[in-house]
Amino acid sequence: MSDHPSTYVPKTGIEKWLDSRLPIVRLAYDSFVDYPTPKNLNYWWTFGGILSVCLAVQIITGIILAMHYTPHIDYAFNSVERIMRDVNYGWLIRYVHANGASMFFFAVYVHMLRGLYYGSYKAPREVLWILGCIIFFLMIATAFMGYVLPWGQMSFHGAVVITNLIGSIPVIGTPILTWLQGGFAVDQATLNRFFSLHYLLPFVIAGVVILHIWALHVSGQNNPAGVEIKSKEDTVPFTPYATVKDGVAIIAFLFLFSVFVFFMPNSLGHADNYIQANPLVTPAHIVPEWYLLTFYAILRAIPDKFLGVVAMFGAIAVIFALPWLDTSKVKSMRYRPVMRWFFVIFVVVCLGLGWCGAQLPDAQVIPGFPSFNLIDGQLNSYLWLTRLFTLYYFAFFLFIMPWIGLKEDPLPVPASISEAVLAEHNKKKG
Amino acid sequence: MKSLKTIGLKTVGALIAATVMASAVPALAAGGAQHAHEPKEGFSFTGPFGTYDQAQLQRGYKVYREVCAACHSMNLLSFRNLGEKDGPFYDPKFKNPNDNPVVKQIASEFEVADIDSETGDAITRKATTSDRFPAPFPNTAAAAASNGGAVPPDLSVITKARHGGASYVYSLLTGYKAPPAGLKIAEGQHYNPYFPGDLTSAWSGDHKHVPAGGVLAMAPPLSAGQVTFDDGRESTLSHQAADVAAFLEWAGEPKATLRKKTGVAVLAYLLLFFGLTYASYRMVWRGKH
Structure with a gap:
């Protein structure tokens, strides 16, 4: 954090000489050694x-x-x-x-x-x-x-x-x-x-x-x-704690x-x-390649080529706007009982879009299942499954995020990181 | 908000069910090719510890040389490659494959085009170990003209360029059969259930049961007894196909054995390193959790 005062003390002569000219060792020390990290960070x-x-x-x-x-x-x-x-x-x-x-x-x-x-x-x-x-x-x-x-x-x-x-x-x-x-x-x-x-x-x-x-x-x-650092008790220094993890x-x-x-x-x-x-x-x-299939699927979901391109770039652009689309006061979905389920669906939908992107759009999703033609495609086809997923993808950001944020009753958020760690510790002990 | 949560849960359930259904029954494209399979005895090079069988590579080279090379180029291979580590004619006595007498002998059996450095005239000379395998045709137009309009693909990386790899090569070579009644095959074309294609337009039978496979210009190239194996292995169609498929697998991925051996060492090292780092992590974080 910027308000964290530097604790670097140059010991050798050359370090002192360099520190008064280009404090690059100080920068590295403050950023990757002494930098305070929240002590509850998980493997994600x-x-x-x-x-x-x-x-x-x-x-x-x-x-x-x-x-x-x-x-x-x-x-x-x-x-x-x-x-x-x-x-x-x-x-x-x-x-x-x-x-x-x-x-x-x-x-x-x-x-x-x-x-x-x-x-x-x-x-x-x-x-x-x-x-x-x-x-x-x-x-x-x-x-x-x-x-x-x-x-x-x-x-x-x-x-x-x-x-x-x-x-x-x-x-x-x-x-x-x-x-x-x-x-x-x-x-x-x-x-x-x-x-x-x-x-x-x-x-x-x-x-x-x-x-x-x-x-x-x-x-x-x-x-x-999802609560900010409040005291030194909430943090551990980056090295060795974060480096080893x-x-x-x-x-x-x-x-x-x-x-x-x-x-x-x-x-x-x-x-x-x-x-x-x-x-x-x-x-x-x-x-x-597999990592672009999700966006490729969105491109193909739209019947018009240009609008498909708009949707594909829109799918990336909407991520930029996320900070202003989420209306919730609570950061972590750990304390958002409704939103977390929509998040799970979102992950499934992204994987689903990736799957659809690798299929032929006209191929049947359920082989042999009767269906009818709707907007230049059979309903029982990867085209329509892709359209369904695409709809959710955009709805997630443009409607669900703002709407659930206003409607949802979040669970009580811990007062501090230390309290959250303590609560988890007690839960583990039973 | 209870109802919102239920809606959420139900939607998750429905979506997961849809995805599972979609993935469990992969869509079958019209036609499609029959799934490639290995020879009965398997391939020695499959799996994380699989290595090339040198005797098989030597037999496979003979099949390539006597049959495939008449039409197919192998532009990425040099004669010296044959004598490199894990290659068909590698001999530990000759670390430098250019000194390997077998490789030298093989190269000298070929004539390659060159320019006389004294006169500038186009000449041919005996190939050396550093020369590439000469191509059977001077250019793709000549290759197409001699093969009913179809250019025989270069075989250097064929096992990496086809789904199924060596199994595909084996299945294709052994898989030729008479076309089912109702399938119209044009003059100079050959039916093979393993060749990727779509036979819908050539099929006069039930449109729901279009035969798998496709047609290709290459006539069945191998038959029993066509190549005499120097090591006495019975020259069946399956043996020839398996051996040449193994040779082509080596040609496409000559460093595979070194790659896998390196991989085992790398994974062992990482495992050890992981154990040490994890132990350090437990020690450093003791009391902090």
Whole structure:
């Protein structure tokens, strides 16, 4: 917290010399050693640390991959396979990078849902939340462009589908599309600029992450009780308490990461992306990576292409507005008996949308079950299941959040973090 | 607010039920291909500890060389790869595969195009271990012209580029059968229940029972006795298909054995590290909870 006075005392001569010129050791000490963290943080709070690890892993492996990759439509695919075969431990670096993207998104979704459940977006943390939303948006852009780089069938046709969405904007869509693609089709110019931007954006993300952590250290961390820090009794110093807990979680996360990298490295990818891009052959079924399926499903739920694009971007934009959509005075859903159920539905709906995004829209949800045609689709189809889920997705933010916040009778909130910890301790003892 | 809570609970229940139903019965696309399966004896390389069977890779290379290579390129492979660790002709006596006499011998059996550095003339010369496998056709147009308009796909990463991997290759090669009555097969096309496709338009029978699979330009390439195995293994269709599928699996993922071995060590290390860190966590937090 900003009002927390610095307790750093430079001991050695060089530390004293540096401290009076650039107090960088002081900054690190105050931020990661002495920084007071609420003592009731649970394991859901370790995902911030996990995400920092993910970003570092992606940047380091990415820089090495860029040393061997060729951003040319004739050589990109083969240069990636050359990394797998002829670069020392290239297979490891590439599989870590490819699976790292999935791990990064898995962690960011947990991190966001944690913020949603415990009300971490509420005052005074609105800017912290928005910075997080910006990071998420940049991650989507970065991941999408990264997926194009191996120049496989799914890379190419995915890039065609997604860039063409821009073309559906009335009047200005087509010129923007041409500008974005660097020509009239996805081609060499597109691949080359995607490579350039894919290298640039992670550093932009790193910059916003610094702002995100800065904002976090100004407002202080939220916690499962959702009540602010009131006294020193409520906190423990970041080191060793939070560092060791984050360490446990990071190692467990790396274990999961390693299972994918070493034993099922292609299970999260699509077989078609091992076929070199061919503009003349369109894959039977174009799907994005799993972590974007939820938004892809929302895009397809709307009968009009442009409105579909609006809905897809709206689904991300609405997250930015969350701090002003929630009307409840209580932060943590632990004390919101009604809202927590709508939260559970929301999680199920997001997973459901992801599932629907991977299905053919016309396929029957319940095979053989009779249905009828309604707005250009059979009722018993993934199209309509997706529409139902999409409706809930938006209703959750735009109606349920504001409405339940006003109507609900929250449970009594503990007076302080210490009291919450004590109550839990007594409950465990019985 | 009691009623709100009940509504919430009921909706959760309904949604979970819907999701479970949706996931339990995956939608069947029209047609679809028959599910690929392994050979009866299985593949040695499946599972977290599976490794390549070198004898099988050698037999598989022979099937590729004598049958597949007539039409299919393998552009990503060099002859030296054959003698690398875990490869078909790896010999611990020759850590550098370029010194491996078997690999040298194999390479020298091929002619590759080159430019005479003295005169600049286009020439052919004997391949060396560092050369790539030469492609059977000079370009895709020539490949298509010789194969009824269909370009035989490059086989370098075919097991990663198809759902089912090596099992798919095995199933396709052994799965050719006469088309069911009512299925119209065009001249130069061949029916295979494992080939992904949609036969709805070629099917004159009940539209609810369109046969699985698709048609492809490749005629059944393997038959019993076609390749003589040097190690005396009986040359059945299944054996040839299994061996070449294993060879292609290696070609697509030559570092798989090293990857899995590294993985076991990494997981063991992480497990140990986790135990130590968790113990430290318990010690540090004692009395704070």
